[in-house]
Amino acid sequence: MISKVLFPVDFSMVSEYAFSNCIPRFFSTGVAEELILIHVLDVQPTGDVFVDYDKMQMKAKEKLDKVAKDFRDMGINVAKTVVRMGHPALEIAKVAEEENVDIIYMPSKGEHIVRDMLIGHTAANVARVATKPVLLVKYEWDKARHTVKCIWDARRVFDKPLIALDFSPCSDSIVETVKELFEDYVKKATLMHVIDYGKPDKTKELSEEALKKLEEFAKKFKFESDLEVSAGVASNAIINEAVIKGSTLIVVGKRGRSVLKDLLLGSTADGVIRRSMLPVLLVPCKY
DSSP states (O other): OEEEEEEEOOOSHHHHHIIIIIHHHHHHTTOEEEEEEEEEEOOOOOSSSOOOHHHHHHHHHHHHHHHHHHHHHTTOOEEEEEEEESOHHHHHHHHHHHTTOSEEEEEEEOTTSTTOOSTTSHHHHHHHHOSSOEEEEEEEEETTTTEEEEOSOTTSTTTSEEEEOOSSHHHHHHHHHHHHHTGGGOSEEEEEEEEOSSOGGGHHHHHHHHHHHHHHHHTTOSSEEEEEEEESOHHHHHHHHHHHHTOSEEEEESOOSOHHHHHHHOOHHHHHHHHOOSOEEEEOOOO
16 A cells, blocks of 8 residues: 655646546545645755745745645645756655655656646656656646646556566566555556567577566556566567556666666657656565
């Protein structure tokens, strides 16, 4: 079960929609116990121009406390509100460590909200620097209603996860995270491995070996799992399979078999969070 959830609030439309709609639905499932709210003032102190930083922080704290009150009125246990000043992603990651949270719930913009892409913005930066699992959830612009809309069901997010395993030590971290945080809420999962290595004439042999490994991983969970082995570009294969299976969440690790490969070509995790419209749980590896 999830003990602590850290929710960054920037008072944008996306953030406001998340805390008025999706966060309450997420907590209504009983999967999480308490919520910590954080707002980061993205300003850097300077001696050239006088800025009343104390006043800025005080105003931000008042706004954040009001959000906390609204959550408490909905029956959600808000344990703390935190206001920091500095680089948003770094401060969010730092507070997640200090508070020892289980998940950072990170709303992010879909590619059609003010033409903003996920990568390069706070959500992706948090995903890269955080040492805690990050739940990335996307929202889109509803042209007809001129408002933000949620493109996922917060009450069913853990129902049918697709869990991507590359058989590196990171896979053990993923299994441990799933078991600790939401194993009891899974109805049925898909365990998937993508072969993006080896010679083409060895694909059949590699697929058989991968299926055996997936069978061993499946024994570690209490829930039933479909096992899928595919070949090709890992991020594309994972997203496609998630759509086919009707998955409600994609679980993927931050690192793969080769750190150098990730740096040069862009990691599987980057590809998934760029293109997936499903929520993505990004699990940091412990090696």
